[in-house]
Amino acid sequence: MRWNRLLSVLPLSVGIVSAGRSLGHAPAGKRLAEKVAPQKLKNTREQIPHQIYEREINAPLFLNSNTSKFAVNGSGIPDVDFNVGESYAGSLPISSDPNEKSNLFFWFFPSTNPAAEKEILIWLNGGPGCSSFEGLLQENGPFIWQYGTFKPVANPWSWHTLTNVIWVEQPVGTGFSTGTVTATSEEDVAKQFMGFWKNFVDTFSMQGYKVYIAGESYAGAYCPYIASAFLDASDKTYYNMSGMLIYDPVITLDEVAEPIPTLQFVEYWSGLFPFNDTFKADLIARDKSCGYSDFVSQYLVYPPEGHMPATLPGTYPNGTTRDECWSIYYDVFNAATALNPCFDIYQVATTCPVLWDVLGFPGSFGYLPAGATVYFDRPDVKAAIHAPSDVAWAECASGDVFVNGTDLSPPSNLEALPNVIEKTHNVIIGHGALDMILLANGTLLGIQNMSWGGKVGFQSRPQEPFYVPYNDGIMQDENVTLSTLAGGGVFGTVHTERGLTFVGVDLAGHMIPQYAPSAAYRHLEFLLGRVDCMNCTKPFTTDATAGQSTQPLGKGTAPQGWSNNNKGGQ
Template identity: 60%
Template sequence: MRVPAIVAGLLSVAAVSEARSWQHVGKKQHNKPARSEINHLEHYLATRKVPEPRFANDNTTKFAVNGTGIPDVDFDVGESYSGYLPISDDPNDKNELFFWFFANSEGSNAKEILIWLNGGPGCSSFEGLIQENGPFQWQYGTYQPVPNPWAWNRLINTVWVEQPIGTGFSRGEITATSEEDVAKQFLGFWKNFIETFSLQGYKVYITGESYAGAYCPYIASAMLDANDTTYYDLSGMIIYDPVIGNDVVQDATTTVPFVDYHHNLFPFNSSFNQHIHDLHNSCGFADYHDKYLTYPPSGPQPSNYSDTVSDECNGLWQLVMDNVLSVNPCFDVYQVATTCPLLWDVLGFPGSITYSPAGSGPLYFDREDVKRAIHADLNTTWEACALEDVFVNGTDTSDPTTWRVLPHVIDTTKNVIIGHGTLDMILLPNGTLLSIQNMTWGGQLGFQKPPVEPFFVPYHKDSTASDIYNEADALALGSITGAGIMGTAHTERGLTFVSIDLSGHMVPQYAPSAAFRHLEFLLGRVDSLSSTKAFTFESNVTQPAANTLGNGTGPATFSKSGSGNSTSGNGSSTPSKGAASSLTTATSLVAVVVAMCAALNL
């Protein structure tokens, strides 16, 4: 039942709602003197040297991309290759995946390569390339592409792949009915990719977000099952805000605690607020949290849970979505702190709203000049997310990854990271934690201890906007990103969970420095996500001592139980032993200020 006072507001939002896509899992600056320090991006550009090509050979010539010829990108993106490769050993196979491969931009000879996949299903990984972790960025609402000092190919050779068939530029007959089919297609493509670029024996890391929480574990598990390290030497995995468990658990069951924690972003009137809390209780969701979101777990969660939840209860997530749109018509389910106005996006997809204002032209990757530059089929209409189903009949018949393949990857590699942005509502943080607590790996069910450890992101040049004083530094604002304690991290038996404060669904987009640190941890550059070791490329920046950090920040859990942060029915939030005390926080802040002053020679 919907509260009558908001019905009129909902009518005004209806048109906007229909245009939404949920496919995707001023104060003036005080005048200050120019700094003698070189800012982070200027330092990156000033010291950056494009290394000699490492992967150029007779087989790769047709894939080579002119690093200074990318439309609208006025700098050299470095050595890269793009094009089509078949999904089988038949060179005439017309079923092909499209890729864009960037060599390590620092000239490293390390024999390792990383795969990035976006989700959907059917969303292009080039969204990740251009707006998350690629060497150039064109974020929505920004004027032009800028260099990305947080590009993942600074640390490792990286390839962004559009898959499965039917996604982005990839082409052929859509035949996949399951993740097993997707994995088989990908392994066929990958063997061709390895042979083309002579990457035999390289360590392979697979990463992705959203529905790639299904893609990545199944592909990774298939690589392990192939038992062939020449082509498939899988060494670790990162999945962000992932689809890994029960659909009801990952949204409706965990909706109201999320609203309570972010109550200032969901300013509902008291009657509607009471209504959703009544549903949360009567549907059994509060009891579910209290019973199963515990450390260690109280036991396995019911396998038939979805069958026991009524349509009204299952619709609680949608009910909240419908009503928040009345107070914030630009609400973005991928980043819930977003407000109006809508911003133009070169991919036509600023968050959860499809928006291409008059005169904005075609989507970036659907432009003919861009297609020519990267060897894409000129006759293919590129979309950020496929308009047609990429699974036969639109149904993925595979089991949730937590049942078998994800534990298999954790137990074999002992190197898996699951990250979740705390501002993401398309998939909720508590849903991810509940899914982890219902998964058995390393011989035990779930985490045995609650996540409370600090997730620390090293201080770096231009870690705050106040570091940027004059017009000469303006370019750095295009890559500015946070530092310090930015969430909570916890590791047990080869699995790390990390929550990322102030990040929405696309973690490398909203918190690029945080994601860069995750990658350093995956690659073994640091021994934990609580490490205060400096970034790989900024070893001269002073960091605080590890023993000054205190506990992690933000919600380790959104729960009414004693573990993590508890939330009350009126939307207030009360810290428990899982949250840092005010004294510890104050001590950490002093350490942070001291470190920043030292870094800036103040």
């Protein structure tokens, strides 16, 4: 979730820590009138309604003498008033050395879906140093406790209803993962993760399983490097990497992801940034002096004219970014916070009040009301999941998870990410339209500066409609509450070329599975090969009875970046 490296340099005065339901574009009555029953699907397994598309929770699949010490009592998770089913949690070392003292902590949920045989997905959050249990508890886990809600509830959008999923806290020093921090680079992180993964596969007898990896934010560095290392190992017994999904990812230089596209982001969302004329004029003047909008107009085009120069605009002679250029980004944040004291850099449409969060960090602010506790730091929760009782859990690590706090690896879009695309032909990059911690056009600039499949960048501008199926069956599930509603319809923009899919998601901030869980669910179905399109009206494979729109979908609706015919605007 968090993007520590950026937030650590925000002014302390802003109080930042380092770390509804959509009915479509037409009134409900009209929308329902336009829907018809879907065509029969080829796989009879896909015709089973969501409510009964589960195996019995009392029939464990992975319980044996090696795994029993990791088994979690599905009815004994604190504050969760239902049985979450089979799961396993605990620590495993990062190497086969019997003297290894460093380990990674995990929570593994076998799938309730019979189509998930011989496959598993790894979920990683970012930071660096932020726990993947944020994703488990507030994005895509079997039970979910969103900030501002009363209690944890069953999550109908849990990814384990599609495939086996493991949430891993990594690198060493993150969450409950203990040991000595020795990583200096993403290559080190990948090597340590591979050691942990071999131990996990051996423990749970998962040799030969297809492996998928997904994550968000700084996992845009973690995931490509780990996936690339898996692929380079040429060992399908343990490292059968088959696809990758990364959300709002760190894939390029900080300046490209943040200050360079800031002015255009503010102009696009002008209603959420109602700045006075003087401040707007200053932003525009500084942007022009720094050459940022001109740079975007030149390099965010389809197809790209070539790679970006080694020296970015707005720099001193030594190549570092000028203070007045970097501060465009920070000044926008400070001005927005002055207007909206509860401004959330992760989802810029958020307004006051700040809602309490059982993880302690709702949005941009650290906030835990008197009497509240951080969920995973509670002794009863630690005991339930076999976590070390002497570790003070925090969503994001207070210490460095890289030696001296520095990750020495180059951005993933230079080598690691292209390698994964070319070897799997199955990579998705998603970006929330309301995210300001990392900007969508920065991600697109990173893609347009990347070489894969013999070409540079996308050759055509993303403009196909990203369609999220309506989900009446899921909505009628007895487990669904107001805490888990999710919309459907045209929900953004999607584009695929040469094994890479980019999808811009409306109504979502930095954490897409949290803000748009139905959209993320469709992404995962596509990654797993359960559906073959995201610009079509095929229903969810776990809710095949829900009718879908019969109207033309038009073009995509999320911010689509610039093109040769639309320079300087979105």
